[in-house]
Amino acid sequence: xxxxxxxxxxxxxxxxxxxxxxxxxxxxxxxxxxxxxxxxxxxxxxxxxxxxxxxxxxxxxxxxxxxxxxxxxxxxxxxxxxxxxxxxxxxxxxxxxxxxxxxxxxxxxxxxxxxxxxxxx
Amino acid sequence: xxxxxxxxxxxxxxxxxxxxxxxxxxxxxxxxxxxxxxxxxxxxxxxxxxxxxxxxxxxxxxxxxxxxxxxxxxxxxxxxxxxxxxxxxxxxxxxxxxxxxxxxxxxxxxxxxxxxxxxxxxxxxxxxxxxxxxxxxxxxxxxxxxxxxxxxxxxxxxxxxxxxxxxxxxxxxxxxxxxxxxxxxxxxxxxxxxxxxxxxxxxxxxxxxxxxxxxxxxxxxxxxxxxxxxxxxxxxxxxxxxxxxxxxxxxxxxxxxxxxxxxxxxxxxxxxxxxxxxxxxxxxxxxxxxxxxxxxxxxxxxxxxxxxxxxxxxxxxxxxxxxxxxxxxxxxxxxxxxxxxxxxxxxxxxxxxxxxxxxxxxxxxxxxxxxxxxxxxxxxxxxxxxxxxxxxxxxxxxxxxxxxxxxxxxxxxxxxxxxxxxxxxxxxxxxxxxxxxxxxxxxxxxxxxxxxxxxxxxxxxxxxxxxxxxxxxxxxxxxxxxxxxxxxxxxxxxxxxxxxxxxxxxxxxxxxxxxxxxxxxxxxxxxxxxxxxxxxxxxxxxxxxxxxxxxxxxxxxxxxxxxxxxxxxxxxxxxxxxxxxxxxxxxxxxxxxxxxxxxxxxxxxxxxxxxxxxxxxxx
Numbered sequence: 001x002x003x004x005x006x007x008x009x010x011x012x013x014x015x016x017x018x019x020x021x022x023x024x025x026x027x028x029x030x031x032x033x034x035x036x037x038x039x040x041x042x043x044x045x046x047x048x049x050x051x052x053x054x055x056x057x058x059x060x061x062x063x064x065x066x067x068x069x070x071x072x073x074x075x076x077x078x079x080x081x082x083x084x085x086x087x088x089x090x091x092x093x094x095x096x097x098x099x100x101x102x103x104x105x106x107x108x109x110x111x112x113x114x115x116x117x118x119x120x121x
Numbered sequence: 122x123x124x125x126x127x128x129x130x131x132x133x134x135x136x137x138x139x140x141x142x143x144x145x146x147x148x149x150x151x152x153x154x155x156x157x158x159x160x161x162x163x164x165x166x167x168x169x170x171x172x173x174x175x176x177x178x179x180x181x182x183x184x185x186x187x188x189x190x191x192x193x194x195x196x197x198x199x200x201x202x203x204x205x206x207x208x209x210x211x212x213x214x215x216x217x218x219x220x221x222x223x224x225x226x227x228x229x230x231x232x233x234x235x236x237x238x239x240x241x242x243x244x245x246x247x248x249x250x251x252x253x254x255x256x257x258x259x260x261x262x263x264x265x266x267x268x269x270x271x272x273x274x275x276x277x278x279x280x281x282x283x284x285x286x287x288x289x290x291x292x293x294x295x296x297x298x299x300x301x302x303x304x305x306x307x308x309x310x311x312x313x314x315x316x317x318x319x320x321x322x323x324x325x326x327x328x329x330x331x332x333x334x335x336x337x338x339x340x341x342x343x344x345x346x347x348x349x350x351x352x353x354x355x356x357x358x359x360x361x362x363x364x365x366x367x368x369x370x371x372x373x374x375x376x377x378x379x380x381x382x383x384x385x386x387x388x389x390x391x392x393x394x395x396x397x398x399x400x401x402x403x404x405x406x407x408x409x410x411x412x413x414x415x416x417x418x419x420x421x422x423x424x425x426x427x428x429x430x431x432x433x434x435x436x437x438x439x440x441x442x443x444x445x446x447x448x449x450x451x452x453x454x455x456x457x458x459x460x461x462x463x464x465x466x467x468x469x470x471x472x473x474x475x476x477x478x479x480x481x482x483x484x485x486x487x488x489x490x491x492x493x494x495x496x497x498x499x500x501x502x503x504x505x506x507x508x509x510x511x512x513x514x515x516x517x518x519x520x521x522x523x524x525x526x527x528x529x530x531x532x533x534x535x536x537x538x539x540x541x542x543x544x545x546x547x548x549x550x551x552x553x554x555x556x557x558x559x560x561x562x563x564x565x566x567x568x569x570x571x572x573x574x575x576x577x578x579x580x581x582x583x584x585x586x587x588x589x590x591x592x593x594x595x596x597x598x599x600x601x602x603x604x605x606x607x608x609x610x611x612x613x614x615x616x617x618x619x620x621x622x623x624x625x626x627x628x629x630x631x632x633x634x635x636x637x638x639x640x641x642x643x644x645x646x647x648x649x650x651x652x653x654x655x656x657x658x659x660x661x662x663x664x665x666x667x668x669x670x671x672x673x674x675x676x677x678x679x680x681x682x683x684x685x686x687x688x689x690x691x692x693x694x695x696x697x698x699x700x701x702x703x704x705x706x707x708x709x710x711x712x713x714x715x716x717x718x719x720x721x722x723x724x725x726x727x728x729x730x731x732x733x734x735x736x737x738x739x740x
Contacts, residue, residue, distance in 0.1 A: 037553060063593030067523045071553055074517035083723075098600045099525045103536060104516075 008032050009039060013050035019050040019109065019118055024058045036068040040083075044072055049081025052114045056087040061095055070101070082106065082121075086114040123188070123686055125274045129378045133179035140178035142171055146419050153412040157405055158363050166363045170370065173584045174420045177374045192423050195484035197449060198578050200646040202236045202279060203637050204383075206494055207583040208250070208265040209243040214612035220265030222612050224273045230619070230630075231277075234637035237383065238273060239280035239580070246289060248354045250495065250607060251282075252387065253289040257372045266377055274380035275626045280427070281381040285369045286388040287355040290338070295356050301341035307362040307632075310348035310394055317346075318396055327399045328391070329431065329529045329539050350391045360393050360409060370416060377417075383425045386410065386448075389440070402436055410440065410447050425449035427489055431499040431540075434475075434506070444483030452504040452580075453488040456572060458515060458541075460492055461548055462507060464568045466520050467682040469662040472571070476664065477505055477654045481576060487648035488577030491678045492569060495607060497527055497540030498548065512538070519543050523552050523591045523601040542602040544584055545569075546629075549592040560683065560728065562588070562628055567679050567729035569633065571662055573640055574677035574733070576652045579635070585606065586631035587615070639709055639733070644668075645675040653696045660686045661726065667696040673739040675709070680726035697736065707736040 009032070010023040020043045042083075043051060053069060057072070064112055069083065076083055084106045096102040108114040142150075150170055154163030205227070210219035212226055220243070228236055240596040242251030245261045247369060260266050273279065279314055288294055297305040312318065315335060326334065335346040336353040347509040348357045358365050373384055393405035417424050427450040428440040432456045440448045455475065479488070498519075500512060507515070516526060516538055524543025528536040541548065549568050564587060573579050584606055595604040618626045640646050645666045655663040660682035667674040674697040680686050692702055706715040706722065710733050715722070726732060 042259055063597055070520045072512070072521070074521045077517060095597055098602075100528060100602060101520075101525070102403060104520055104526065105530065107445075 009035060011039060013048070014115070015050075015118070017046075018048065019052060019115070021052045021054055022057065023054045023112050024065075026058055027060045028058050029060065029062040030064040030067070033064040033068035036065070037071045040068075043074055043080040049076045049079040050118055051076065051081070051083045052086060052111065052118070053083065054086050054111055054114075055089060055092055056111075059089040059091055061092050066095065066099060066101065070104070073104070080121075082118075083110065084114050084117065086111050123420075125380055126271055128184055128185040128380075129180045130182055132203075133176055135179055137179065140420065141176045142174060142419065146415060147171075149415050150412065154363075156408045157360070157366070157412075162207050162363060164366065169367050169414065171375060173367070173371055174416060177378070177420050180378055181379040189422055191393045194422070195649055196628055197423070197425055197485050198487055198648045200644055200648075201641045202278075202578045202648075203234060203641060204489070204578060204580045205231060205235045205583060205586065206239045206241065206491070206580055208241045208495065208607070209261075210609070211583055211607075212610050212612050212615055217612070218265045218269060219263070220260075220269035220273065224269065226277075226612075227273060228276050228480060230634070234634045234641070234642070235277065235581075237278040237280055239383070239385065240270070240273070242282045242284055243270065244284075247291040248289070249352060250603070252284055253287070253291075253352070253354045254287045257284075257288075257293045258375060261650050271380050278382035279380050280383040281376045281379075281638070282387050283369075283373050283376065283384045284387045285358070285373075287349075287351060287357050287393050290336075290354045290356050292356075299340045299345075300337060301305060304364070307359055308361045308365055309356050312346040312348075313343070315346050322396050324532050324534070325397070325399050327532070331536060333529050340489055348394060351388070351528050357391070357394065360405070366412075368407065370413065373413065374416075374420070377421045377424050381424065383427055383450075385427045385429055386413075387429050389428050390432060399428075401432070402430075402439065407439070407442070407447065414442075414447055414449075414620050427451065428455070431496075431501060433502055433504055437502065438482075441482045441486050444486050449486050450489045450578060452578060453490050453575075454499050455506065456490055456575070457492045457498045458503045459506060460568055460571050461498060461541075462503070462511065462515050463571075463662065463681050464549055464564060465515070467684075469681050470659050470660050471506060471511075472662055473654055473656055476575065476652075476662075477656075479576060479652070479654075480650055481649065484649055488575070489580050490572040490575050490577040491580035491582070492572050493545035493548075493582045493606065494580070495582065496603060497542040497606075499540045500538050516541065519548060522547050523593060524548060525593075525596060525605060527602050539584050542596075542605045544589050544591050544606045545582070546585070546588045546625075552590065562625060562632070563729035564683070565629060566632055567634070567681060567731055570636065570677075570731045571681075573636065574646070574664060574666070574679075576650070576666075577648055579637075579640075581637075582606075586630060586633055587618075587626050589626075636710065636731075643675065643709065643733075645673060645739075651696075655690070655694060657688045657690065658686055660684065661688055663688075663690075665695055665697070671696060674736070675739070676732075676734040678724065678726060678732045678734070680728060680730045683728040685728060686726050688724050688726065690724065692720050697739075703736055703738050706734050707737060707740065709733045709735055 008025040012021040086108045151163050170606045212222045224268045243264050247253045336349040338345050390401045393403045394400045426448050428448040430437050440451050459472050463469050519541040529539040531537040549565050591605050592608040650666045653665040657663045663678045665674050665676050704717050
């Protein structure tokens with residue numbers, strides 16, 4: 001079931017509603033980070049604890065975008081879920097390296113690998 | 122406040138009698154030198170230590186000598202002591218000298234609450250926010266001058282950093298080494314080839330970083346592999362060379378002449394390297410601290426040493442030695458992660474159980490009870506207190522609250538969490554939570570109150586005093602996770618914030634100052650007053666501070682949960698002499714009067730409420 005949560009974020013619920021795939025806009029910054037937090041919260045309210053954030057169309061992230069990405073990390077993991085990332089650009093990779101978030105969040109090259117990893121969990 | 126500007130003469134006065142080291146002190150210093158360098162060398166190097174002591178004595182004024190005669194060692198720290206930790210240039214304004222701004226801020230706002238200001242390294246540096254020092258004896262001109270430091274010292278005691286483990290790669294000392302200057306030949310730990318230390322030995326070495334241990338430099342006589350515990354710009358000093366120790370001793374005595382009342386021995390854990398060992402807490406490292414203590418006790422008895430050792434509690438408190446021969450204070454490194462865990466879990470059990478084991482060290486040694494600093498919240502100190510799930514909880518909560526994580530390498534070469542990089546306000550409160558601001562500020566103050574009531578001297582980092590939130594933008598800009606809690610504040614913005622009573626900074630600041638002011642008027646918070654941890658409820662952290670004659674006590678309770686908690690305190694659980702128990706009590710924070718029954722006192726604490734209770738017989 002595909003859904004456009006505002007025109008900025010694309011969300012897609014897969015695996016019988018157990019996983020929500022989120023595609024942020026090209027720039028994940030302060031102007032949109034609150035929306036990402038709301039998407040996570042809404043998913044959690046519907047008992048979805050696995051999220052894949054697909055950066056295929058995103059090439060910039062700032063500190064507020066980072067904050068939004070991890071805003072529900074402990075809730076998800078406490079409920080045996082996770083927030084995992086795919087298709088990360090080099091700019092975003094560098095930000096994750098600087099902030100050491102690459103050691104906290106699992107990153108995959110593409111969406112299929114991310115989905116496979118959740119299936120194998 | 123005593124005017125410290127008259128403590129030392131501008132030039133050494135050798136018309137007065139030279140200082141004579143007594144026989145006992147001489148034999149102690151010789152024994153330490155012998156442990157470090159052997160019997161023959163100890164005899165060779167003792168005269169230089171004696172000379173440094175005599176030089177220092179010759180600079181001392183009669184005013185200082187008279188004060189030292191009257192000085193009572195158990196009063197080295199008192200209930201009046203609270204230490205503000207700050208960078209010299211954390212408050213800035215265009216065209217104004219940062220140290221002058223700091224002085225004005227301290228004199229205008231902090232006089233009632235703080236006795237001491239720890240100005241983080243203010244020397245010229247090349248990296249690590251001041252901890253890669255280029256010149257130990259100069260003030261960074263971007264901050265101000267020695268006169269500015271001294272003028273802050275006219276209103277406050279001063280804590281200086283003795284960054285004695287390493288020096289900047291841009292320093293003259295290291296450049297002289299690269300140039301082949303003979304006297305600097307053995308100042309650093311250098312190998313010609315990397316293979317000179319086997320992989321097995323390398324694995325043993327414990328370090329708080331993931332960077333390479335050896336950094337390559339080209340010297341006049343070829344490629345060198347230089348020991349760099351912390352970063353490629355921070356070159357470890359080689360204390361196997363007695364001249365390094367003597368040079369550092371000279372510098373520390375110079376700091377005392379420049380106004381230092383407390384010297385913080387930075388990263389002292391790593392001082393002595395011995396291939397084949399883990400290179401931390403070695404006997405020689407402890408011996409160097411003991412030697413420094415002996416010299417300071419001899420020639421500067423009003424000065425204290427504090428060791429900074431971010432390690433498990435047991436190893437940490439080893440730096441007290443026997444209570445009289447090593448550090449006067451140690452950073453209570455277990456406190457920050459354990460208090461954070463307590464508040465985030467809403468359960469005080471772990472903290473209560475750990476605090477029961479805290480013992481008074483001696484009349485002249487105590488804990489430095491800090492919760493946050495310019496660095497992160499170390500995880501290593503709670504490794505034996507919290508289990509893996511509890512530590513994971515702490516890590517994920519820190520990340521969820523917008524913090525970052527720093528790592529070190531374990532002995533298998535794998536990354537291991539070293540510290541949480543997050544401001545204390547953000548660590549305690551989730552910005553996204555659907556909560557009242559008042560609940561969040563009360564939670565914050567409750568967390569801080571725990572460190573104010575425990576035996577020791579409280580230390581408060583300026584960004585906690587101001588309830589600063591994470592500065593994640595700075596992390597990305599400066600490529601350094603610790604930058605999250607090192608925000609530079611504009612002077613005018615800060616003044617506006619403090620004037621406007623409606624913002625979080627102003628509310629927290631005002632309440633913090635109020636509580637500290639009450640604290641420093643209460644003799645039962647003297648670091649030497651015993652404590653009795655009370656196990657009342659998993660939602661309450663409680664203790665009793667009790668005078669030596671058991672005639673006076675104060676009961677300090679902190680509700681660490683977001684629920685209203687009912688507690689009973691039974692007379693037989695208190696150390697206060699029972700005959701002295703009247704049925705009237707006063708909360709010295711709220712000035713509220715409470716009545717107790719004959720055998721018990723019943724209290725209701727609102728979410729995150731703090732109560733400091735005295736029986737009217739103790740007033």
